Amino acid sequence: MRRTALRRTVQRRTAAGFIALLALLLPTAMPATASPPSGDDVIVLQGAKSAEGIAAGKETTFYAGELMTGDIFRGDIREGKAKRFIDAPEGRMAVGMKADVRNDLLFVAGGSKGKAYVYNTETGDAVKEYDLSPGFINDVTLTPDGAWFTNSAAPELYFIPVSREGKLGKADDVETLKVGGEAGEPLQPNQFGFNGIAAAAEDDDVLIVAHTQNQALYAVDRDTGKSSRIEGPDLKFVDGILVKGDTVWAVQNRANQISRLELCDDLSSFEVEDVITSKHFDIPTTVARFGDTLAAVNAQFMRPASPHEVVLVPAWD
Template sequence: MRRSTQNSGKVQRRAAIGFIALMALLLPASPATATLSNCESVIVLDGATSAEGIAAGEGDTFYAGDLALGDIYRGDIRKGDAELFIDVSDFVSAPRNAVGMKADVRNDLLFVAGGPGHAYVYNTETAKPVADVVLTTSPASFINDVTLTRNGAWFTSSAAPELYFIPVGTTGELGAVETLPLSGPAADITGAFNLNGIASANDSRTLIVAHSGKGELYTVNPATGESALIEGVSVENVDGIVVQDDQLWAVQNFSNQISRIELSDDLSSGELEDVITSKDFNVPATAALFGDTLAAVNAQFMHPEDTRFEVVLVPARS
C-alpha cells in the first residue's frame, strides 16, 4: 500500500530520531556563504520527508533517497522532474534508511547504504527489492556510502575502521559479504563522524574515501586495506565524493559547497581547482555527475524548518 502524506510524516518522525541524534554529535563549522548564482535548476523530490543520497542511472536518469524512510525517487535531469519510484512500505512494515547509493546500470541494480548495518539492493527495471544484506552486526555501525568497481560494491562505515564488499557476478548475482579491515590514517575513528564518501579510481584498483571528522581524503588498497593521505587537500565537512579520471568533487555539506580537486597521476596528492557554490544549496550531502553537470541533493541537516527536499543542478566546473 502507498503511504498517505499524513502517515508518512508520522513514520518519518519516529524513524528520524536515531539519525538526528547521531548527526547532533557533529560539530559543524559555521555555514559558508554561497556567493555564486550558477544553479541551472532545482528538482523537487515531491513527498520526500528527508534526503541524502543520489546516484546516476542510465542516460539522464537519477535516483535519490528519502533518508529516514528508505523510499527511492527516480528523476530526469533534463526534464527536471522526479517521482516516487520505490515505496518500501509496499514490501516491509518498518521504514529503512537510504543513505549513499550507486546504480549498476549494466545489471539494473541500485545499491543503497542502509545506515545501521545493512545494505539494500533494488532492481531498477521492476522497482522490486533484490536483497537486504547484513554487512555487520555491530550495534554501533552506520553504513554511509557505496561505490561500484568492476567486481562489486564497496561500502563505508562511519563508526568502524573497515570497509564492506558485496561481490557482483557478470549477470548480476550477489556474492557473500567480505569485510576489509583498514590500516593507516583511514582507520582513525576518534571523531564523532568518520569515514563517509567513497569512490573508485585507477580502473577500480584504488578506492578513495572521505573522512568527515578530519576533512581529509585517503586512498585505500582494496586488496590489503592499507590507506594513505592524499596530500595537499583540505575539505572541511566533506560528505559524498565523485571521481572521474583525475578529477574529484568533494561535497562539503555544512560548508554549502563542492570542491573540485585535480588529483596527481599516482593519487598521492591533489590541488584545488574550483569551489562550486549555489544560492540553492541547503546542506548538500552527495552528488552525481552527468557530463558537465553535477546533481547534488540537499540533505538540510539541522534545518527541521525546511520541509521541501530538492536536487540542485550546477555546472561541474565553475
C-alpha cells in the same frame, strides 16, 4: 590470496544515536519556516521529508533517497521532475547509492540499520538485503567485481561480490576489510569517519575514501586495507565524492559547496581546481554527474519540514 586482512568486527549505533549526532554536527539556528528555491536548476523531491543520497541512472535519469524511510525517488534532470518510485519496506534507511545501469540494479547504503539494499531499477522491486555491520553504513561505490560500502562508525569497508552479468553474491560472501594506518585510528566522540567512496579511475585495487573527522581523502588498498592520506588542503565537512579520471568532486555539506580537485598520478596529493557553489545549496551531501552537469541532493539536516531538492550546477568552470 586476496583480502587476507579481511575480518569482521562489531560496533553498535542506533538510529536515535545518529539523529543525536546530527544535532551535534549540524547547525541548529534555523529559521522557523523555509521556502523552496525556484528555477530550472532545482528539482523538488515532492513529499520527501528527508534526503541524502543520489545516483546517476540511464541517460538523464537519477535516483534519490529519502533518508529516514528508505524510499527512492526517480527523476530526470532534463524534464526537471521527480516522483516517489520505490516504497521501501518499513524500517529501512537510504543513504549513499549507486546504480548499475547495465544490470538495472540500485545499491543503497542502509545507514544505522547496518545493512545494504539492492533494488531493480526497472520494476522497483527489492532484490536483496545484506547484513554488513552495526554502525552507520554511509556510501557505496561499484567496481567491475562488486560493490564496496563505508561505515562512518568504524574504520571498515564491506565488499559484496557482483558478477558482470549482475549476479549478486550470497550473504556469506560479504567480506569486511579492516582499514589500517591513519584512516584506521579511533574516532573522537560524536564524529563521523569514513563517508564517501569511489574507485580510483586507473587502478581497481585502490579505493578513494573521504574521512569526515580528518577532513581528508585516503587511498586504501583493497587487498590489505593499508591507507595513505592524499595530501592537500583540509576538506572541511567532506561528505560524498565522485571520481572521473584524475578529477574528484568532493561535497562539503555544511560548507554548502562542492570542491573540484585534481589528483596527481600516484594519488599522493591533490590540488583544488575550483569551488562550486549555488544559492540553492542547503547542506548538499552527495552528487551525481551527467556530462557537464552535477546533480547534488540537499539534505537540510535538522531543518524544519520543507521540500527537499536536487540542485543542478555546472561540473566545470
